[in-house]
Amino acid sequence: MKSFLPKAISALFLAISLLACQTSVTQENNTSIARSEMLLDSIFKYYQAEGGNLFNENYPKSSNDKVTYLASTDTVTKDKVAYLWPTSGLFSGVNALLKTTRDNKYQALLQEKIIPGLECYYDTTRTPACFQSYISEAGHSDRFYDDNIWLGIDFLETYRLTGNKKYLKQSEEIWKFLLSGNDDVLNGGIYWCEQKKESKNTCSNAPASVLALQLFETTRDSAYYQKGLELYTWTKVNLQDSDYIYFDNLKTDGRTGTEKYAYNTGQMLQAASLLYKLTGNRQFLTEAQNVARAGINYFTVPFKTQDGTDIRFFRNRGTWFVAIMMRGYIELYLQDNNPEYLQIFADNLELAWESARYDNGLINSDWSGEKKEKQQWLLNQAAMVEMYANLGNMNLK
DSSP states (O other), X not given: OOOOHHHHHHHHHHHXXXXXXXXXXXXXXXXXXXXXXXXXXXXXXXXXXXXXXXXXXXXXXXXXXXXXXXXXXXXXXXXXXXXXXXXXXXXXXXXXXXXXXXXXXHHHHIXXXXXXXXXXXXXXXXXXXXXXXXXXXXXXXXXXXXXXXXXXXXXXXXXXXXXXXXXXXXXHHHHHHHHHTBOSGGGSOBEXXXXXXXXXXXXXXXXXXXXXXXXXXXXXXXXXXXXXXXXHHHHHHHHBOTTSOBOSEEEXXXXXXXXXXXXXXXXXXXXXXXXXXXXXXXXXXXXXXXXXXXXXXXXXXXXXXXXXXXXXXXXXXXXXXXXXXXHHHHHHHHHHOOOHHHHHHHHHHHHHHHHSBOTTSOBOSSTTSOSOOSSEEHHHHHHHXXXXXXXXXXXXX
């Protein structure tokens, strides 16, 4: 009589191996989620402004704090709180935790704290209405197209997670503002800043393409798809270098701002991946994979961790920039199921947790821990919340 025992034993060992692998993945995911939640707790402990739903720009807070990322000089001094950009990063982080955990406490946090705080930046005195760079009660401040795009993406994500149509409406209202910054100068594209229409930047066009494509995916309104493809094509034609990496901006006098930032390339990667997802056209997948490979080669360097592990390291690339870049690699992973590049992000996040965490739970922007900071920027901490939460949603084994 033929024995089936060896086959049964083989099947048993295979099942055990698969279970062990799944358990390992689950443990790693839970660790990432726990780290994200711990960081969020630290943010609320150290960055909340007195009263209301606003936050401070830095910890420790200083009366002499001046930000350098505006189109104008930072002149705010009295009762200063964080600008819109870092505050919006917290929106992204909590959204990521809600998506990964599906825990209703994060929906409540968005509804009761994060979004009411963001409403303090909403400007209805100029049309189209949108979010301005500083709280409205302090008077008019510059209105950036890219600032609003990040919020449009997050409001749409909140709608997808909650089903509450007011968030979809808010995302579409932001889209109307973005269209007001799109004209025929330079044959298309969206400006960076409404008050200083001197350049059209990758950071105001690549994520606008992403938002448009996501709005199309959600509403099936083909006008969003057409504009998403148009903005993607405009950015690719005007701002992509021969190495697949994207330049920063095209000035209205025709000069190119040749700086290269991780988030710009990451957003074009996400747009290409979405176009492949929506169309099935492998040309977009090939482009996404080319950009992904080039992005890792350009923005990381070989690095040996303290335990002797060799990794690719994002040295001095900007924490939030890397978080936005990671979104592109996640989108590509969802299309081609290749975990190679996301593992590099996982390696960096592990390094940051082990080497760059302060006693108060905040994380240094130099993930190697070699250079220490006197202050920690809210946006950097919010970006870490987002990345750990997103990593907790990936099964990379």
